[in-house]
Amino acid sequence: MSEAIVIRDLVTHYEGRCILNKINLTIDSGETVVILGQSGCGKTTLLRHIIGLNKPTSGEIYIKGKNIFEIDSEEFDEIRKKIGVLFQSAALFNSMLVEDNIALPLREHTKLDESIIKIMTKMKLEMVGLSGFDHLMPSQLSSGMKKRAGLARALAMDPEILLCDEPSAGLDPIIAAGIDNLILQLHKTFKMTIIVVTHEIKSAFTIANKLVLLYKGNIMFTGKPEELKNNDNRYIQRFLGGIPDEEEYFKKPYIDTFMSD
């Protein structure tokens, strides 16, 4: 398997705080990698680095063999055309109809006829189960629908790599499972390289070939889902079981004061 994304010694500081500390990760083509971790551990920052939205303090990211921090913006845009991104908030363009949101990359980057673009848009919406919603504004969609429309837009250019930031966050279990199914289908049908950032354990185990666990900006674990499940590290077991850190949450002085009152 060829390497789709290689991350080397990635370090990020923000206002003096270390967000990512020497991250090294290789993602092979066709893999579905889920990056797990608590809120604020640097998952989304890592994803934003891969798209080039944030610049790290040091380190390198290679996509298709090219260091994205060294190539010029035009070359990077050519790489971006092969990457689809589903943002946490879906980030649909609120001033455009759903169909225009999906058609936008096709209109900007291809010379396809408008009638073909319309057909492709309908196909993408059908793929995510949103047929018939093309003439609505994003504000008229529910959260789950927005996520699916965002996914349809991410798939508009038939990307080789799909990045999803918290695809099922804030959704009810049925819709969340639907999105997980969609990701599985995409992987099965198109053999895409998929990177999903989440803290939903169930979702992670459903879709992942490989799991990466981030803890305070460091990679604590990389491996197969079963290996994570069987790992006897105390933090990993607490994370998977959703057990709070007693030292951190229950023995703080203010809690003691509160309890004594």
Add this chain to the structure above:
Amino acid sequence: MKTLFIYLGRRAISFKNDFINVFKMIKNFGYWTFAAPFKGKGLRLKETLNQIVIIGYQAVPLVFLISFFIGLILVMQSAYQLKKVGAEIYVADLLAVSITRELGPLMTAIIVSARNGSAIAAEIGTMKVSEEIDALISLAINPIKFLVTPKLLALMVSLLMLTILADMAGIVGGFLMGIININLSPVQYIHHTIDSLQMKDIVTGLIKSVVFAWIIAQVGACEGFLVKGGAEGVGKSTTNAVVKSIFFIIFADVIFTAIFYYWT
């Protein structure tokens, strides 16, 4: 004391980063507006025309009325002074030159800045906080080309046209006030207006209007792109866009007036 130095240091770094970002944006505006179209990277003509309707066409009544009133006011104020020396007819000369060289472009720019500079900052700022700008970048679409260039071109065309309208409205307003209220002869008034106006008066005003258009687009877009935080940040950037663009318009006006004074 240490905290103060840390605070000052962070502010200095933040200011330096903002300055670098603004400089990069100015460079990008120039590239995507004037160089990229010649490299086959296209302009969004439909969106530019749409923006001309929003920025130019929809501002016609407001610009016309305000310029008309300014013409009335200027004639009344000038006549009040000039009648002391029996030179009321010279209000026609005074009005024609001051409207075309100065007040026409300046007032139009201030009106457009308040209407559209704030709108540009609010639109881009809202898109920034809702990750829409990030989405554009991830789709390999340059936000400056996509969002700013159509507005910049539309502002340049609209402000040029609106300034011509403002010049005419101001002169008409002054003319009506002159003949109705100050009892000047219409023929004499027109004669004085035409005699006093030179092509360079009109052209210098129009050159200024194009520069003002650039300032409004630049300040509005920069404020939008540099929004930090949520709705509060958008509110601040919208206010800043109007205040800063009016300041820079007047500052540029001083420079251009000085240049035109010595060179023409």
